[in-house]
Amino acid sequence: MSRRKAPTKDESALLPAYAALPDAAIHVPxxxxxxxxxxxxxxxxxxxxxxxESKPLFQVGAVDTGPHVVQFATTDGAWLLQMRHSLAMxxxxxxxxHPDIVKxxxxxxxxxxxxxxxxNVDLRNVIDxxxxxxxxxxxxxxxxxxxxxxxLGTSFRKSKKLTTSNxxxxxxxxxxxxxxxxxxxGAAMVLAALxxxxxxxxxxxxRRPPAPRTPAEAPPTVPAK
Numbered sequence: 074m075s076r077r078k079a080p081t082k083d084e085s086a087l088l089p090a091y092a093a094l095p096d097a098a099i100h101v102p103x104x105x106x107x108x109x110x111x112x113x114x115x116x117x118x119x120x121x122x123x124x125x126e127s128k129p130l131f132q133v134g135a136v137d138t139g140p141h142v143v144q145f146a147t148t149d150g151a152w153l154l155q156m157r158h159s160l161a162m163x164x165x166x167x168x169x170x171h172p173d174i175v176k177x178x179x180x181x182x183x184x185x186x187x188x189x190x191x192x193n194v195d196l197r198n199v200i201d202x203x204x205x206x207x208x209x210x211x212x213x214x215x216x217x218x219x220x221x222x223x224x225l226g227t228s229f230r231k232s233k234k235l236t237t238s239n240x241x242x243x244x245x246x247x248x249x250x251x252x253x254x255x256x257x258x259g260a261a262m263v264l265a266a267l268x269x270x271x272x273x274x275x276x277x278x279x280r281r282p283p284a285p286r287t288p289a290e291a292p293p294t295v296p297a298k
Contacts, residue, residue: 077210079219088228091221091259098150099254101245108160111152115145115168120175122146122260125184126253128241140187141240143169144257145176148265151254156191157243166194177264178257179203179217202263209274217259224266229259 102108115121125140143154143165154161168174169188177200178184185196206215206223221229235252245253 075210076212079206079211079215080222082218085218085222085228086230088222088226091225091227091229091255093251093255094146094149094151094258096247096251099153099250100150101153101155101250102161103155103158105160108158108164111154112164112167114147114150115152115164116171116174118145118147118174120147120177120261120264121168122257122262122264123169123176123178124253124256124260125187126240126249126256127187128239129237138241140184140191142245142253143188144253146254146257146261148258148261151258153245153250153253155243155245157241162192166192169196169199170194172197174198175200175264177202178260179220180214200264202260205267208277209271217256217263220263221259224263224270229255231256 100107100111102111123143123145126142126144127140128138141156143156143161145152145154145168154165156162156165165188169176169192175198176196179202181199181201181203185199188194188196202217202220203213203215206220207213211219215223218229218231221227232248232252235248238246238249240249240253242249
């Protein structure tokens with residue numbers, strides 16, 4: 074299959090705006106009661122979009138203490154878990170390690186290593202959506218913006234300023250809450266839209282088995298003098 078081209082940023086911007094979550098559907102638990110409600114919602118979900126946020130490092134040799142926020146979302150709500158709370162760490166660990174809950178996101182290699190180091194959890198049933206689009210002929214890093222343009226036909230915008238904001242803050246700003254929530258929500262929406270989108274895509278060619286290794290040729294025989 075030849076390489077397929079994902080929509081560019083400019084092309085995506087021409088599409089209708091992505092239907093972001095309303096503020097009332099974004100939950101940032103801090104009390105025991107709020108964590109109990111978050112646990113009930115997340116542990117009963119069959120599939121979740123997920124992502125992480127970390128305080129950026131601007132100094133050479135600085136120690137990475139992230140992730141500082143782990144966010145999960147269904148198609149109609151999001152939960153931002155700040156790792157400064159022990160109950161948040163416990164809930165994130167239980168969701169990520171649950172074998173029956175699908176967790177889907179984009180570019181998860183770095184998230185996976187951070188989470189395993191911070192939470193000491195074996196991530197189970199996790200789907201890197203970039204790999205799904207790669208299987209359909211796109212590049213290795215399609216990303217959430219292009220994936221939403223492809224599957225939902227809408228324009229998803231991200232703020233670079235918020236990407237590099239301080240995610241270790243005790244109180245997240247409204248902008249940070251919306252940014253983190255919609256990163257996870259976007260992944261949940263793409264995951265939900267995938268079956269219909271994949272049904273109309275060109276057939277995926279079967280993976281080729283690795284070529285057998287040929288034994289090294291024997292060195293030429295030097296005739297005796």
